[in-house]
Amino acid sequence: MPGQADRNAIEIRDVRKVFGSGENPVVALDTVSVPIRENEFFTLLGPSGCGKTTLLRLIAGFDFPTSGEILLYGRDIAPLPPYKRPVNTVFQSYALFPHMTVAQNIAFGLEMLGRPKAETDARVAEMLKLVRMEQLASRRTSQISGGQQQRVALARALAPQPKVLLLDEPLSALDYKLRKEMQIELKRLQHETGITFIFVTHDQEEALTMSDRIAVMSAGRVLQVGAPREIYDSPADRFVADFIGESNFLRAEMAGMNGARARARLASGVEIEARLPEGFSPGESVTVVVRPEHAQLVAADFDSSMPGTIENIVYLGTDTHFHLRLDGGEAFVVRRQNSPNAASTFEKGARVGILIGSTAAQILRD
Numbered sequence: 001m002p003g004q005a006d007r008n009a010i011e012i013r014d015v016r017k018v019f020g021s022g023e024n025p026v027v028a029l030d031t032v033s034v035p036i037r038e039n040e041f042f043t044l045l046g047p048s049g050c051g052k053t054t055l056l057r058l059i060a061g062f063d064f065p066t067s068g069e070i071l072l073y074g075r076d077i078a079p080l081p082p083y084k085r086p087v088n089t090v091f092q093s094y095a096l097f098p099h100m101t102v103a104q105n106i107a108f109g110l111e112m113l114g115r116p117k118a119e120t121d122a123r124v125a126e127m128l129k130l131v132r133m134e135q136l137a138s139r140r141t142s143q144i145s146g147g148q149q150q151r152v153a154l155a156r157a158l159a160p161q162p163k164v165l166l167l168d169e170p171l172s173a174l175d176y177k178l179r180k181e182m183q184i185e186l187k188r189l190q191h192e193t194g195i196t197f198i199f200v201t202h203d204q205e206e207a208l209t210m211s212d213r214i215a216v217m218s219a220g221r222v223l224q225v226g227a228p229r230e231i232y233d234s235p236a237d238r239f240v241a242d243f244i245g246e247s248n249f250l251r252a253e254m255a256g257m258n259g260a261r262a263r264a265r266l267a268s269g270v271e272i273e274a275r276l277p278e279g280f281s282p283g284e285s286v287t288v289v290v291r292p293e294h295a296q297l298v299a300a301d302f303d304s305s306m307p308g309t310i311e312n313i314v315y316l317g318t319d320t321h322f323h324l325r326l327d328g329g330e331a332f333v334v335r336r337q338n339s340p341n342a343a344s345t346f347e348k349g350a351r352v353g354i355l356i357g358s359t360a361a362q363i364l365r366d
């Protein structure tokens, strides 16, 4: 929403969470700071054990930070118990009451808050419509499908109109097709309600598809925060480049610098142009990252291409992956979109050249 887009709903400030004490404390969050804007679909993305759930639990109030603050619209929420926070959670397991109907499940939180019956009934009707479950209002939740249970869990969590909805891997129990459907559904719900969503996933594709912004986490730290495109196109470091999408990593030496661009000399002696983040010096050993779809196969003698051999070709329907061995010894993958009109002229075992566009490569610290 214009004008309000920069207001922070939640601000995590220097939050540390250490479990246990004595010899082997576990640092689950290591000084995490991240602002989450009002009305945004914000995703915490990272591998298992990186601290995503811990951070959600601290926001929900199920646990407390060892140090640091969590602000909600500028106010420290530490003194508020979970039920007094304008925050609700959707769990992976849904946690519905199986002996209750869909409508009773949705009403449950409102009844606990002591809302008047007429208001609760009206709100339940509104929520049933929002998640398109009007037809199943009086069905027990033990008698509906996984996808429908997911909708009920969402309706129940949204019913008390929280300012922030926390979603802990809510789609992971669904099969692939249903998950894709629910991704679109969740985006719609977030858009229609205007509630700030904080979504946890370890699935990078899901994060890229759904989020306004993503925080990439590893080992208790936030490595990068940005819009999906920003993170995909300009990863802050090797972990992010490896975790989000697919990447080729090439060792190189900085052969020349010019503002935000550099010439990188690869092991094969070929020099390529690459984007250069701040803080590098000439002659430094670096890594060049290239996405497989940003490289092109050309004839082996093509000027300024990297020479290599095709070791394997994998057909993937929409794309083909060419697995190559560069003359410098490194592995490299080129992805090419398939077209019904153009059969590939490149075959396994062939000598080829690899051309990397001048904006496709980026320098990372080694």
Ligand code: ATP
Residues within 6 Å of the ligand: 019, 020, 026, 027, 028, 046, 047, 048, 049, 050, 051, 052, 053, 054, 055, 202
């Ligand atoms: P997953 O995707 O597997 O759920 P996660 O990113 O959500 O992982 P957390 O559950 O936040 O990770 O865990 C972060 C770290 O803290 C892990 O090393 C975990 O073992 C540890 N941890 C979490 N809860 C506790 C606890 N109650 N006591 C001790 N260690 C814990």
